[in-house]
Amino acid sequence: MSVAPGKSVTAKYGPKFTNGIAGASFVVPQHKSDVYVGVQLRTVGKSAGYRARVLITKNGTLRVGISRGETVLLSQSITGKALPGQTIRVEGLASGSTPVKVAVRAWVVGKAKPGWQKTINDRAASRVTRSGYANTWAYLPSNAAKSVKIIVTSRSATPAKKAVAKKKVIAKKKVAPKKVAPKKKVVTKTTVTKIIGGKPSAANTGVPAGTKLKQHRGNITITKAGTHLNGLDIHGFVNVKAKNVTISNSIIRGGRETVGNNQGLVSNFGYANFVIENSEIKAEHPSKWFIGLRGWNFTARRIHIIGNVDTVMIHGDNVRIERSLLEKTDWYASHPMQNGGPTHSDGIQILQGRNIDIVGNTIRGIQNFPILGSASTASIPDLNIEGNYLDSGWCSLKLQTRNHHSLAATVRNNKFGPNRHEKQCVFLAPPEVKLTASGNVFEANGRAIRILRVAG
Template sequence: MSMPQCGDAVVIYALALPFFIALGLVALIFKFSTFGGTRVRLVVGALALIGVVVATVGLVQTTTASAATVTGPATLLNVAPGKTIVKTLDNKARADGTAAVTYKLPAVPKSGTGVYASLRVRSANGAAYALQTRVYPTGKVQVTVKRVSNAGKTATALTGTRALTSSVKAGTPIALTLKVGGSTKVALTGTVKVGSSASQKISVTDSSTLRIRAKGKADFALYTSSSNPSTAVSLESSSTSGSTSASSNGTSSVAPGNQISGSSAGVPAGTVLTRHEGDIVITKPNTVISGLEVHGTITVKASGAVIKNSKIVGGKTPSHIGLINNVATGSSFSVIDSELVAAYPDSWWNGIYGSNFVVDGVNVHGVVDAVRVIGSNVTVRNSWLHGNLHYEADPLRNGTPSHDDSIQIQAGSNIVINGNRLEDAHNAAVQITQDTSKTALGSIQITNNFLQGGGCTVNIARTPTAVHPAVSGNTFGPERVFSGCAVIAPVANKPGLSGNTWSATQQSMATYTVLE
């Protein structure tokens, strides 16, 4: 027999509450009446006390077990022209759940392009799903579901724009709800209710490679264009509910890499970045770069460099040797708690390129190869490599499709790939080849990652001398071209497989596809 859960307790107390209150009142009447002797009065007195205590506990339980809800005096938010303000609704990060707000415009702007109000879920590190309303000076309302990315700079419409039949006047309440669930396919359901009109429902599923899987907070974002006057918005009420654990849709796993996402890899929340224009060349040993948004590339030419808490976006001229590289010298460096994404996408762009480096807690996306290894002593851990650039007609491949990988290993030994989330690459999550002009392949460990994507997810090519990568403790997600091909290798390069599982079934993944 299972014990009641918190929600069950609320129902039990709520149903029993009238009984205990009545018991307490009846017992009190008997206690102070002249009916019965001293013993009877003591008994009913005890019953009175029990009734009052249990009733009080019931009231407390029914109050504190509810979802996070904010009611009471409205919050007035003032939006300056051309500015965005964000109001966090709940500090708990959720993957699956529902958020709701009700807001009013004390006065509808008489000019400009309208007021944008967005209820957002899975909001973290500049990414979110948004149910956006736009109120025009005429009072007309449009609604759209969008995916926000690129530190809030990009908003991709996931639905068409829907014009509502109801109009807004000063003080008309606008109620929004947005429900999100899933990971392999993210289901979004929103409702909009204007005044006393019927609710309008809008739904969409996001299964693109750029879908947001990570947990995030619920918030309320407001924007007016620079042509608008300053606008006041009254936030009347809000509520949030849902699980604070990771979404179970296709991602349940024991591999630590399964929990890596934009909320755990990348620039820590709250870090203030200083914009740096132009390329950086490190020539002094043990140089530390921290807190920069680099609109250029970083080339390491002195050992011991540390690049942390920074965002590297490149410039307008792409570089195939990466946003960060040490190709010329092989000087050691580390990249920690940072984000790499090409601001100007191009098939030339790669992420981190070289040898003798450590990547820890880094979010790399929007490039062709997230990491390219051309020598020994490389560790990639606790990082999220995803959202690869892919071109069906890649000019660098004579118009054939891009061979984008999360990690491409071309040479080297003592290579460790541990505790990462690798996905979205079209060729492979890990591609192992041998560039005969470089160091021979040696020890390669691929452990405790969440891996998906590619034709086959781990692709070990034929090499001049045998190499036997250790592939252990990983979870293989459902996404790849050939569904059963988690690992492919020639017999001569047979990998060591142990402790790997399929995320969808939690069954062992203990075999590999032989490359003929």
């Protein structure tokens, strides 16, 4: 976004909605004057709807504000500074009609996400009650010496979920029941059909063709070394607490959420040589707290994980995920760990660890990032991402560092699909990431992708 003195620029994105949250991340430019950035909600044509914005002064101090069109409704200083080269996130909320609730928050990416810093209830006759689009927005005061270029690294538009109306039950006239032959007893076994070979898909990952599964109801905690679970349909959580455990040819469905904290349908917190293969992980009772597979010291091969907030979360060393299908993460508009904001639903999130290989997988249908190397709890010194098919997300692959940790990665021979929120953000890695990359192309035409080496 190139902004001239005394001018503003906008860019429409996302679906049209009435109630929900819009957000965008902006790289703070080199500027010698004040600069404004933000998002607009309920925007139609040239009518700006509501604007949630932050003023970044020439000294880096911050002031959030809310306006209806060009009418300022509030403006207030907040703590912190945003300096050139850093990325600042701005989010706005619009909800209701009588009154219209509008909120704003802004923070430097890498710092803790705050709650809504300022909220107003707009009861004016000119309040905006219609649906509209989300816009990114920037403005440069007329006293600026020259234009500035502002890079937008990510945008989000998250409409509030609508309540589903219950169908009216119409009483039917009672009739005498017909005599029918007694039903045969149902055997609680499942037969799964698969096709072996080719790019990882629903046909060649998960439980192999013809496998008969024995149902198990209840959680399983494995404490005996060398245990092998095979051919089970598990209606419960699996917690590995022993070395050399294998799970194969099985479906793990989890149970109902009870702990009010992150919970893996399958978890292994560091017990050596855990292998899960030819298996499926899908929550029977989805929850905002569920992760498909989490932990470290494990190998996952030819598994199919469907749904959950994250399909895989890696907390430590020695992880290999290969020839698997990870897809269709679950999204929730509000989550306590995001200060009431929407869930950050990733395919694979890597918090820390060495000796991590992500090889030959299909990762698709993800709301946040198909692969996110965050280095948020410790460093990631030797991440290898090779031969995967990645599609969807804000960016399809994002590597970053947090909390003074480091990340070094080799990324090669991956193919990228056409679907993502930010069309230009296929692969984002800021300059502090030590990166070796080659052979990464769009699947459709073989054209090399562009790697964005900017803060994000």
